Amino acid sequence: MVKPLMLCGNILDFIGNPATMGEQAVRFFERGAVVIIDGKIAALGEESIIAPKYPDVEVKRYDQHLIVPGMIDTHVHFAQTEMIASYGEQLLEWLTEHAFPTEEKFADYEYAHKIANFFLDELVKNGTTTALVFGTVHPESVDAFFDAAKARNLRMIAGKVMMDRNCPEALQDTPEQSYLDSKTLIEKWHGVDRLQYAVTPRFAPTSTPDQLAAASALLQEFPSVYMHTHVSENLNECQWVSELFPEAQDYVGVYEEAGLLNKRSVLAHGIHLSDRELKCMHSHGTSVAHCPTSNLFIGSGLFNLKQMQAHEVEVGLGSDVGAGTSLSLLQTYNEAYKVQQLNGNKLSAFEGLYMATLGGARALDLEGTIGNFNIGCEADIAVLNYNATPIMQTRHAQAKTLHDKLFALMMLADDRAVTDTYIMGKAV
Missing domain, CATH: 3.20.20.140 (Metal-dependent hydrolases)
Incomplete structure (x- = not known):
């Protein structure tokens, strides 16, 4: 049996569509932890609360990274x-x-x-x-x-x-x-x-x-x-x-x-x-x-x-x-944002990442299986580096809000920003 694993860092997923729920759809833990047991999400929350409950798990720490659903x-x-x-x-x-x-x-x-x-x-x-x-x-x-x-x-x-x-x-x-x-x-x-x-x-x-x-x-x-x-x-x-x-x-x-x-x-x-x-x-x-x-x-x-x-x-x-x-679905969001600009509309980074995660799961009738970090979901995960390139590092230093950080990441990132990808809790 694979030893239980806890990933620590900035953690972001969605419980609904930001287009209708606004930021209430966003679930974010600045010092978060997600626990994976037998390939499934077993716990999610602030590291200070989650870590004491799982003293014997393997811990993988991702400072200056964003952990999102695959x-x-x-x-x-x-x-x-x-x-x-x-x-x-x-x-x-x-x-x-x-x-x-x-x-x-x-x-x-x-x-x-x-x-x-x-x-x-x-x-x-x-x-x-x-x-x-x-x-x-x-x-x-x-x-x-x-x-x-x-x-x-x-x-x-x-x-x-x-x-x-x-x-x-x-x-x-x-x-x-x-x-x-x-x-x-x-x-x-x-x-x-x-x-x-x-x-x-x-x-x-x-x-x-x-x-x-x-x-x-x-x-x-x-x-x-x-x-x-x-x-x-x-x-x-x-x-x-x-x-x-x-x-x-x-x-x-x-x-x-x-x-x-x-x-x-x-x-x-x-x-x-x-x-x-x-x-x-x-x-x-x-x-x-x-x-x-x-x-x-x-x-x-x-x-x-x-x-x-x-x-x-x-x-x-x-x-x-x-x-x-x-x-890259990060680059795909980059272009989706520009398309909406040409239509006279805005497409927030929250909406873009939603479409690439929980929105995609809903489109495929797979909500509850993949798409966010709800307990029991399959542990497919992407770990993104805010500072993957010099220009990303420079821009990230100026970011003041969560949305600004995410927007800069998604506009500037490609495969170089993906530090790790997990499939059913296994880094591949």
């Missing part, structure tokens, strides 16, 4: 890792010029496993401990990813892409084949250790109505799996969807009518959504993954966070690599 990436493509930062296109052209040719390589299990190992190492290095991940159309890509994630004891959600039209022949399946492949993968992987499966139609333009119906059948057959896709990322894409599905009310309506919306459905992007679509998503409990680095990089548009909040749609942060330009 971060949660609610939308990313592991198979696009190697073509990050590919120049010059918007969404539809970017797919055909960059994404699709790269994804064709993932029919090879060994190749997919090599990239999965690299991808997961990079995630953990950035303090990300859970992600909702696109594979490719190849079942081998999902087997490779889950093999690599299982070996690391990571809580990961992934699925095989379903795509039966408007894509290269090498990446095309059929409604029948995508159903059978997905069912086999669900039965093999869903609920194994910390792994879960996501039914993954790429987006409406690459699936026929028959394939969307097959995806819905899987959700009915396996009610605890996820549904992961894209929506309303690019204006040309939205127009294309209206032409391909003329009977649908709107883009979200395509998924609604196919029976794909529920509490475990996550739609990436959602930049150009109507109030009707957001009301629909709220009524089904469906969440959005906000992917600002990707939205800016391929020129998709500016995410309307206030509109999401008005309709009480849960929002998590997504790196969306490879259209996204960093696996």
Whole structure:
């Protein structure tokens, strides 16, 4: 049995959404302690109160550091890792010029496993401990990813892409084949250790109505799996969807009518959504993954966070690599902040870290399992260094409030600021 462990330092997590609760949502201990027993959170509070109750635990002290829950990436493509930062296109052209040719390589299990190992190492290095991940159309890509994630004891959600039209022949399946492949993968992987499966139609333009119906059948057959896709990322894409599905009310309506919306459905992007679509998503409990680095990089548009909040749609942060330009959710917040500035709104550091932790857990229907330091939660933890670089050290010396410290950290930090990442209480 692993000896109980106590981490000491500045500790910050959330008990609610700062957008609605303000600073009452923030739980902060300046000289805090979190105790981990058997991979779970056993105690949390001020060190002076907690430490005497656990005299025999191993103690790890992090002075001048911030201890936060492991971060949660609610939308990313592991198979696009190697073509990050590919120049010059918007969404539809970017797919055909960059994404699709790269994804064709993932029919090879060994190749997919090599990239999965690299991808997961990079995630953990950035303090990300859970992600909702696109594979490719190849079942081998999902087997490779889950093999690599299982070996690391990571809580990961992934699925095989379903795509039966408007894509290269090498990446095309059929409604029948995508159903059978997905069912086999669900039965093999869903609920194994910390792994879960996501039914993954790429987006409406690459699936026929028959394939969307097959995806819905899987959700009915396996009610605890996820549904992961894209929506309303690019204006040309939205127009294309209206032409391909003329009977649908709107883009979200395509998924609604196919029976794909529920509490475990996550739609990436959602930049150009109507109030009707957001009301629909709220009524089904469906969440959005906000992917600002990707939205800016391929020129998709500016995410309307206030509109999401008005309709009480849960929002998590997504790196969306490879259209996204960093696996760091700290850098993702950096860009999310700027997007809201361009919209004439503010996005506090508390709101940003909430979306990367408890908000991400809520978006993935995992509150109570990950996302904060409530007793019994899995002990996935990131330890952040306020002074990781000279400019961070200089700026931190001027910070006067908790929010100012956190804002400077999140705006200036990247993987260099992640001193340690813990998976179920084990430093990795």
